[in-house]
Amino acid sequence: MVLNVHERRLAAPAARAGALIDSLAGQDDRLWPHDRWPAxxxxxxxxVGAEGGHGPVRYRVEHYRPGTRVRFRFRAPAGFDGYHEYEVRPLGDGGCVLRHSLVMSTRPPAWLTWPLVFRPLHDALLEDSLDKAELSLGAGPRPPRRWSVRVRLLRSLASAVSR
Incomplete structure (x- = not known):
């Protein structure tokens, strides 16, 4: 079983962070880092029922509660059995936590592709997404996160294969 969680404490009300979830894949997407990753x-x-994804990862919207949570059920790549989701949880101090969770079991070929290829890319993408959330909520500009050598190599290989 794979459980992969990325979260960020935000100094903004849950409703403002929830609006970021609602903007996903829209004209004014303020959460997905489409400037650095496939949109x-x-x-x-x-x-609910919308189908799509990003790059080679395909999914279907399985649950959507505006301003609070969206869950995507994997359809590809092969061997990904589970979901990923964004959710916002309010904190008592007026801030909130924005969390992305990936929960899945793997079967071949994902036994190999998840740890060797997809996980490092996923982790980098999610940290970029949470950085974008902070920036969208007024945390101030920060330089783009520097990816690891492994992530840069995998992105270069993926770019060469897609040509």
Whole structure:
């Protein structure tokens, strides 16, 4: 079983962070780091039943509670059985936590592709997403995160293969 969680404490009300979730794959997407990664796209606006994904990762919107949570059920790549989701949880101090969770079991070929290829890319993408959330909520500009050598190598290889 794979449980991969990325979260960021934000100095903003949960409703403002929830609006970032609602903007996913829209014209004014303020959460997905589409400036550095393949854009998240769907066959219709964000809603239950919308199908799409980013790059080679495909999924279907399984659950959506505006301003609070969206869950995506994997359809590809092969061997990914589970979901990923964004959710916002309010904190007592007026801030909130924005969390992304990936929960899945793997079967071949994902036994190899998840740890060797997808996990390092996923981890870098999610940290970029949470950085974008902070920036969108007024935390101030910060330089783009420097990816690890492994992530830069995998992105170069993926770029060469897609040509």
């Amino acid at each position: 998240m796209r769907f066959d219709r606006p964000l809603q």
